[in-house]
Every structure is written in C-alpha cells, then in structure tokens.
Amino acid sequence: MGDTIERTLVLLKPDAVQRKICGEIISRFERKGLALTALKLLALPPETAAKHYEEHLGKSFYPALIEFITSGPIVAMVLSGPNAVKVVRAMMGTTNPVDAMPGTIRGDYATVMSSNIVHGSDSIASAQREIAIYFTEQELVQ
Ligand code: RTP
Ligand code: MG
Numbered sequence: 001m002g003d004t005i006e007r008t009l010v011l012l013k014p015d016a017v018q019r020k021i022c023g024e025i026i027s028r029f030e031r032k033g034l035a036l037t038a039l040k041l042l043a044l045p046p047e048t049a050a051k052h053y054e055e056h057l058g059k060s061f062y063p064a065l066i067e068f069i070t071s072g073p074i075v076a077m078v079l080s081g082p083n084a085v086k087v088v089r090a091m092m093g094t095t096n097p098v099d100a101m102p103g104t105i106r107g108d109y110a111t112v113m114s115s116n117i118v119h120g121s122d123s124i125a126s127a128q129r130e131i132a133i134y135f136t137e138q139e140l141v142q
Contacts, residue, residue, distance in 0.1 A: 003082040007037060007140070009130040010079055010088060011119035014072035015110075017041070022075050025105060025118065029079055032091060037078040037142050038135045044070050051133055064114055076134040080142065085127055088120040 010029070012022050030036070044052075049066045056062050079088060093104025097116050100107035110116045121127035131140070 005080060005082055006084040006124060006127065007078050007080045007131060008084045008088050008121045008127045009119070009134065010077050010121075011069075012075035012077075013069060013115070013117055013119060014074055015115045016117045017073050017075060019109075021109060021117075025109075026075075026077070028091065028105065029088070032081075032087065034079040034081040034084055034087065035142060037080045038131075038139045039075070039077040040134070040139075041073055041075050042134075043073050046070050048133060052130060061114070068114060078131055078135060078140060085121055085124055089122065092118050092120050 012025055016022055016025060026036075046066060049069045050057070053062070053065055053069070056065060081087065091105060093100030093106035095106075095116065096113045097106040097110035098113075100110070102108060105118050106116050121130050
C-alpha cells in the first residue's frame with residue numbers, strides 16, 4: 001500500500017470553540033504535516049447535524065449528540081495529506097476520553113465522551129460523504 005494523499009473532514013466541536021483552543025488543535029494538525037484545504041466557523045443547523053450523524057439515528061446517545069453538536073458554533077475543516085484519515089483518527093484518540101492516551105487530542109483536552117472536542121471521518125468513504133455536507137467542490141482550495 002502506498003501513502004495515498006487523502007482528504008478528511010475534521011470538526012472542532014462546540015466545547016473546543018467555547019474553550020478557545022481551536023488554534024492549538026489546528027496547530028497540532030499543521031505540525032503533523034497535514035494541509036488546510038478548507039475551513040469555516042458555523043452554527044450547525046439541526047438538519048445538517050442529523051445528516052452528519054445519520055449512522056447513529058436510534059441509538060440512546062443520539063438526542064444528546066445532536067443537542068451538543070448544535071449547542072454553539074463549530075469549526076469545520078478539510079485536512080489533506082498522506083493517509084490523512086487514519087492520521088487524524090490516531091491524533092484524536094479514542095471516542096471515550098477516559099481511555100484516550102495522553103498526547104492525543106481527546107487524551108489531553110477532554111474528560112467525558114459527550115463532550116470530546118473533535119470529530120474526524122472514520123474512513124475514506126465517510127470522509128467523502130461528510131466533506132460534501134460542509135463544503136462545495138469550489139471551497140476545497142488545494
Ligand atoms: P465522532 O464521530 O464525533 O468523531 O466520534 P467517534 O467516531 O470517535 O465516535 P462515534 O461512534 O462516531 O460517536 C459519535 C459521538 O457520539 C458520542 N457517543 N456517545 N454514550 C455513548 O455510548 C456514545 N457513543 C458515542 C460521542 O460524543 C462520539 O464522539
Ligand atoms: Mg464517528
């Protein structure tokens with residue numbers, strides 16, 4: 001397998017914006033070698049949140065998840081680079097910050113699963129689907 005250049009969708013969730021740590025988190029991704037390809041601050045409409053998290057519809061945590069992700073502004077970005085999907089997931093740490101290793105974003109900045117700072121696409125197919133929710137082709141500038 002070669003080191004394919006990939007694009008992935010990253011969200012800095014409302015807790016990251018509220019805590020004013022977006023710059024720090026973006027810096028981590030840039031230092032790692034990933035390239036900013038698109039970036040915006042937005043208030044996520046509930047319908048868009050539902051589209052993003054449609055795989056979780058019907059699960060016990062779904063209502064709280066939608067409520068949380070729409071509770072304040074988020075930063076949406078597309079990052080590009082070799083193996084970007086897996087690299088971002090590794091940098092994020094596990095879904096539950098209790099288990100996330102120190103040195104990962106969730107390991108360093110979060111304590112509870114309901115408020116875990118960052119989203120990253122979990123596969124290339126998810127990345128393609130999710131990028132199209134937030135950005136037009138024209139907004140992907142590199
Ligand atoms: P994300 O989609 O936000 O990047 O997180 P993830 O892939 O690590 O985890 P996922 O399974 O996709 O879950 C999405 C978000 O739902 C909340 N969650 N709560 N209580 C629970 O069992 C539970 N499971 C998931 C988390 O906030 C997770 O980030
Ligand atoms: Mg997920």
